[in-house]
Amino acid sequence: MPACIALIVAAGRGERFGSDIPKQYLPLAGKTVLRHSVEAFLRHPGVTGVRVVINPEHRDLYDAAVAGLGLPEPIRGGASRQQSVLNGLEALAEEKPDLVLVHDGARPLVDAGTIDRVIAALAEQPAAVAATRLADTLKRERDGRVCTTVDRTGLWRARTPQGFRYHDILGAHREAVGLDLTDDAAVAERAGLAVALVPSNPDNLKVTHADDLARAERLIYAGLSDIRTGSGYDVHKFHPGDHVTLCGVSVPHDQALEGHSDADVGLHALTDALLGALAAGDIGQHFPPTDPRWKGADSAVFLRHAAEMVRERGGVIAHVDVTLICERPKVGPHRPAMQARMAELLGIAADRVSVKATTTEGLGFTGRREGIAALATATVRLPMPGLPTAGK
Incomplete structure (x- = not known):
């Protein structure tokens, strides 16, 4: 099998999108746009490596987006997309791959079939472009009015990935420095390389505006029709101390919670809820309390593990809800911090995380202030077996 590197270009600022965060x-x-794009190539058997080109100013955002994927050090982007791709190609000089697939980081729904076809075409041609044939009638405008109808015969809409034999496209890019070419296929064409057109999945859209992001989310969720709900319950008793950890947040209190780990009753209940939705046992099976590795452990480890299990199944976490049951401490002042922390751990938006608190009106062990209990519910969406999903 030829060595094939996917070069994901993600150095843009996304100014047309209109967000403070690059698109x-x-x-x-449940993931970032970039992570969807990267994972599509990481799981493809014909791709032997993935490299990402980024704006160094976005390094913190990048690190969070690809955490846990084990990617090599990102490549520094340039002032233009064309320069960013050249930087990426130059950075591959030591690896000397046979093939390189250049893909826009803002195309999160690229599917395995499209990648297959681009790679296969490179056995016959030095370059290949994923594209869709134009179906709409085209009009040329002048002063807000149609001045002519454009013949659409033979017209295609170029997408990515765009595949090349590595040494050919590296040479072509070096010769095109300073030019303003719109994509890598244009660089290849200028160098006289034959470029094959291969059909792209029509859902392989580029996120440019807010409507594109909304459409991409609809396409992903349409393929995640196996909707499951899991529940969790946990209790920890008080013992001497000066704070409790609840839903990932340290809360000052005149007692602490007793447990093998940090005794975060909220995260323990939520971990069980996610595992329940997957029919994957409970927290004790995955992190036995008899194992000394988990003595005093941050319960964030447990919750991240459950969230990663959802992602490994190709699913997303749609919503979580945690109810803390205690007389003291007061949860209300800490609720926003708890929501934010759990959203961070799960990799989802904060508006998909609910934290509530209630008392038992002085009844029972919580009413006697002997400990804290927590209830949790998690809703996850998984691919329905046998059905295709966007980006797969």
């Missing part, structure tokens, strides 16, 4: 780092169905 490639915006959340999309």
Whole structure:
């Protein structure tokens, strides 16, 4: 099998989108746009490596977006997309791959079939472009009015990935420095390379405006029709201390919670809820309290593990709800911080995380202030077996 590197270009600022955060780092169905794009190539058997080109100013956003994927150090982007791609190609000089696939980081729904076809075409041609044939009638405008109808015969809409034999496209890009070419296929054409057109999945859209992001989310969720709900319940008793950890937040209190880990009753209940939605046992099976590794452990480890299990199944976390049951401490002042922390751990938007608190009106062990209980519910969406999903 030829060595094939996917070069994901994600150095843009996304100014047309109108967000303070570059569009490639915006959340999309439980992950960032960029992570969707990267994972499509990581899981493809014909791709032997993935490299990402970024704006160094966005390094913190990038690190959060690809956490846990084990990617090599990102490549520094340039002042233009064309320069960013050249920087990426130059950075591959030591690896010397046979093939390189250049893909826009803001195309999160690229599917395995499209990648297959681009790679296969490179066995016959030095370059190949994923594209869709134009179906709409085209009009040329002048002063707000139609001045002519454009013949659409033979017209295609170029998308990515665009695949090349590595040494050919590296040379072509070096010769095109300073020019303003709109894509890598244009660079290849200028160098006299034959460029094959291969059909792209029509859902392989580029996120440019807010409507594109909304459409991408609808397409992803349409393929995640196996909707499951899990519940969790946990209790920890008080013992001497000066704070409790609830839903990932340290809360000052005149007692602490007793447990093998940090005794975060909220995160424990939520972890069980996610595991329940997956029919994957409970927290004790995955992190036995008899194992000394988890002595005093941050319960964020447990929740991240459950969230990663959802992602490994190709699913997303749609919503979580945690109810803390206690007389003291007061939860209300800490609720926003708890929502934000759990959203961060799960990789979802804060408006998909609910935190509530209630008392038992002095009844029972919580009413006697002997401990804290928590209830949690998690809703996840998984691919329905046998049905295709967007980006797969």
